[in-house]
Amino acid sequence: MLGADEERISETQQHQFAQFGGGWPAALIAQGLASALMLWTAAQQRDEQATLLLSLYAAITLILGIAALAVAKIGAVRLAPHLQVRLVAAAGAGLGAGLFAMLWMAADIDIVIWQLANFIAVFGAIVVTITVMQSVRAALLSFAAAMVVGIMVAVGIGVMSGIAITFFGCLAFTIAGMARLDHIKAAARAAQSNQDALARRLVHEFEDHGSGWFWQTDRHGRLVYLSTKVAEEVAANGASAIGQLLTAVFKVDSASPDTERTLGFHLSSRTSFADYSVRPVADVAERWWSISGRPMMDAMNRFQGFVGSGSDLTQKRQSEAEITRLALFDGLTGLANRQRMRLSLDQTLAAPQSGTRATSLFLLDLDRFKAVNDTLGHQTGDTLLKQVGQRLQRSVGDAGLVGRLGGDEFKVVLPREANRDRLAELARTIIASLSQPYFIDGSSITIGCSIGIAIAPEDGADSETLVRNADLALYAAKADGRGIHRFYRAELLLGAQKRKQLEDDLRKALAQDEFHVAYQPVVCTRSERIVGYEALLRWDHPTRGAVSPADFIPVAEDCGLIEAIGEWVLRTACEDAATWPNGIRVAVNVSPIQFANPALPAIVTSALARSGIPAERLELEITEGVFLNESASSDNMFRALKGIGVRLALDDFGTGYSSLGYLKKAPFDKIKIDQSFVKGAAIAGNRNAAIIKAIVTLADTLGMETTAEGVEVQDEIQLIRDLGCSHIQGYVYGKAARAAVVIEHLQATGGMATAVGFRASRSPRSSMLRSARITTEGAEGEVRIRNMSATGAMIDGIEIDGDAAGIDILIELLEDQMFPAKLRWAADGKAGIEFAQNFNMERLSQPAPAAAAIRRSA
Structure with a gap:
């Protein structure tokens, strides 16, 4: 086994050996020829022993020379580096020993001239080898040592021997220096080799497992190298990409701002380019890459081609496509979403023909959809929205773009359409289609749809104005009964502006003490004694004058002021009631928004504690609207309020949207019969009396009191009394008055009520x-x-x-x-x-x- 340094040195020596070419084999062959000449001389002198030895030596050197020539020059034999070096060292040592033997024999043979010729030939070959190779230091030293000894033996101690010894010393010193250089060069070559190997491994690893790859072209733009994984993907019909033009393999992606001509320009003008998005020309797969390249120049600054790299953009493009889809399409219905609808409307209105061709906008809102979510669950609601989107898409067809804005709101953009008759017909078609029953998980569901329509440019030249006006039209459609469509009208905007101004004024009204509470008496039917008052909110506007609660209460609920206003009314009513006789109650209206506030029991308790009145003197009037979102929280609120001890009254009974089922569990103390049933009840042929009787019977069965609201005519008092209603409230006993007037009236009448107004009911004239x-x-x-x-x-x-x-x-x-x-x-x-x-x-x-x-x- 060889060490790493020896192996590297052997590789260096082999490299030098290959560079020398035929130098060392020539020296061996020259030695063999010289031995052959000596053999001829020995044969002339009939020295059999010398002839035999020289024949053997000449044959060996000639064979070694020819073998060395085959290894070094011809390359017929392939040997490992260290074996080649050892072979050369052994040959050098053998040559030295053979030369020593020849010189020894030359002492007995009179062939001094041939000895010198042999010496010169061999020594010259060795000098050439030392100068060029430096590959067989041990062999050279042993060969040189043998020659020096041979010279000393042949000529004795003298000038020639001194010259040989001096030369040997110089040679040894030189070879030692060359040995150090060999080690340095071997280390440098090994380091470079390791670096190259590491670079190759990294490149292969990067190409095989990373997203990057490399390419190279020749001077004509034809690919001479392409990473395997990319070459396999771009191959069309099995044809290799190597040898093809770069522009014939890749084309610039159409989604990129660059063009194929731009890529060809860079290749022809020999300029660098970076991050060009390309696809395979063969369209073999949905693949995208980003490539960069630069021209290559040789040492003489001559163009050699392009070299570059690439990276995979496929996942990025697919991710971008998915992001775009999510950004522009509704994930539930697959319709265009709010963002895409806005962009489409902007582009349609900004088109050159938009000034001469109108564009219409539909805003749609589903009726009774919230009830589906609350009763059947959001999963059913989502399925319903999908079916709504499908029906809406079928109804509109190619006439326009359909989108979902969110929740149960949809939008339709209809370019180049302004005919009101056709728009009205389409709106009716959509409403009819969406109002047909839906069958989901065994349930039959029926909803409705309201539509607001605005037409550009007459209803707005920009998208913001058009959407606002369509929304106003939608609001009007809902106000007019739902399940219908309405076109935008200028008065709708005026009404919205007035509503906005009313909202702004309402925000300042509470702080500027513009509200006051008026009290309307509640009278016992049998004794005609006042048993309580209902607290009614009144607003005296500094410029508008008296503003009707029917106008500002809905605005207060929409803008979030109803809770603050309601709490103020509650506290004020309790404080005023504290100044009345102990037996008289006060009734305060509670909106559904207040009822949904978990803090309501605490607010009520605080108002009672601050005023000092007993809880049973406070009556909270609640409308049927609180049951639209009937849940466990509603039951908890009822229990909490009854736990305080206050009375609960169901206001405006019969006008809401709930069933009678809630009366089984809601702990009401009183039912207030809406004035719509009371008005005209005394007129012959009117059915209201029968309805009042049914309500009174129901309340008596449940142990609840009843109050008839809106009684205005004296003959209705007797009717209400005969029907069994326990209390009466209305103008027949006077209009609502401020707290100071109430106190004066109670003191003046002793708490008794006096009927006023018309005595007999009559039909409207x-x-x-x-x-x-x-x-x-x-x-x-x-x-x-x-x-x-x-x-x-x-x-x-x-x-x-x-x-x-x-x-x-x-x-x-x-x-x-x-x-x-x-x-x-x-x-x-x-x-x-x-x-x-x-x-x-x-x-x-x-x-x-x-x-x-x-x-x-x-």
Whole structure:
């Protein structure tokens, strides 16, 4: 086994040996030829022993010379470096020993001239070898030592021997120096070899396992090297990429800002380029790479081709594509998302033809979708949204771009469409399609859809304005009953601006003490004693004057002010109630937003503690809206409020969207019957009385009190009493008043209520001015109808004495149609009549039969 240094030195010596070529074999062959000449001389002198030895020596040197020539020059025999070096060393030592033997024999043979010739030939060959090779130091030294000894033996001690010894010393010194140089060169060559090997390993590792690769072309742009993994991928129909033009193997990606011409330009102009995105020309796979390259120059600055590197962009491109998809498409429905819809609308409006061709925008909102999520779960809701997206896409087709904005909101952009009739027809088609039942996991689900429509440029030339106006139209569609479409109108923006101004003023109203609380009495039906007051919020605006709660309460709920305002009303009402007699309660409205606040029980407790009134004197009025999101939190809130000891009343009963099921578990103390059921209940033929009776019966069964709201006419008091309702509230006992007025009234009346206002209920009247014929007791004349209701009318232009009240008459309400009536009063040329049967007021707006017949015949 050889050490690492010996192996490296052997490789160096082999390299030097190969560079020398035929020098050492020539020396061996020259030695053999010289021995042959000596052999000829010995043969002439008939010295058999010398002839035999010289023949053997000449044969050996000639054979060794020819073998060395085959190894070094011809390359017929391949030997390891150390074997070649050992072979040369052995040959050198053998030559030295042989020369010594020849010189020894020459002492007995008279061939001094041939000895010198032999010496000169061998020594010359050795000098040449030392000068060129430096590869067989041990052999040279042994050969030189043998020659020196041979010279000393042949010529004795003298000048020649001194010269030989001196030369040998110089040779030994020189060879020692060369040995040191050999070690240095061997170490340098080994280091370079290791570095090259490491570089090759790193390159192979990088090419095999990394994303990078390398390429090289010749002077003509043809590939002479390409990493294996890339070469296999770009091969088309099994053809190798090596030898092909670089531009015939790769093409610049169309998504890149560069072009194939640009890549060819760099190759032809011999300029560097970097980070060009390319794809295989053969399109064998969805692959992308980034390549860079630079020209190569030789030592004479002559162009040799291009060398460069590349990296894999496939995963990056696929990731970018996925990111783009996620950025521009809705992950649930696959429709365009808010970002893409905005970009599409911007591009459509910015197109050159947009100034002459209109663009329409639909904003859609699903009706009753929240109930699906709350009752059937979000997974069902997501499935429903997918089906909605599919139906919407089918309805719109190629007419426009459909997208989902989020939640249950969708948008449709319709380029080059402004015809209102076609847009209305499409809107009706969409609403009809989305309103058809959906079947999901065995459940049949029915929802609705409302649509707002805006048309550019008349409704807005930019996307922001157009979207805002479409949203206003959508808001109007919801306000008008849902399940319909509405086009944008200028008054919608005006209303929105007024609403925004109202919101701004509302934010300042509480801080600037513009609110006050008014109290409307709640009266016991049987005793007509005031048992409590309802606290009603009033707003006196410094410039608008009195603002109706119907106008500002919804705004306060939308903008998040209702909780602060509601808490202020609660605290104020409790403090005012503290000044009333102990038996009188105060009722405060609680909005669904307040009810959903977990802090409500603490707020109520704080208000009671601060005012000092007992909890049972506070009544919280809650609307059915709190049951739209019925959950465990609602039950907990009811328990917490009842735990405080306050009373709970269900306000506006019968007008909400919930079922009667909540009455089984909600701990209400009172049901308030909405005024829509009370109004007109005393008029003959009205069904409201029956509804009130049913509600009262239900409340009595559940052990709850009842309050009839909105009682305005005195004859309704007796009706409400007869129907069994326990309390009455309304203008019939006075309008709401401030706390100071309430105290004065309680002190003045002793807590008793007095009915005021109209005594009898009457149907709603319509003012008009129309002529009519009237017949009474055989007399006929013309009168004018001033106002009219379903039960009677007021007329003037009649000359009848007041004592004629109660007589029967006939009056022409419709053309050529007389209706019986009774005169109830007459004075100053005016009279009031009561129809024998209720008259359908809608018939007044219908065309007369004769006129209608004329129009039909025309």
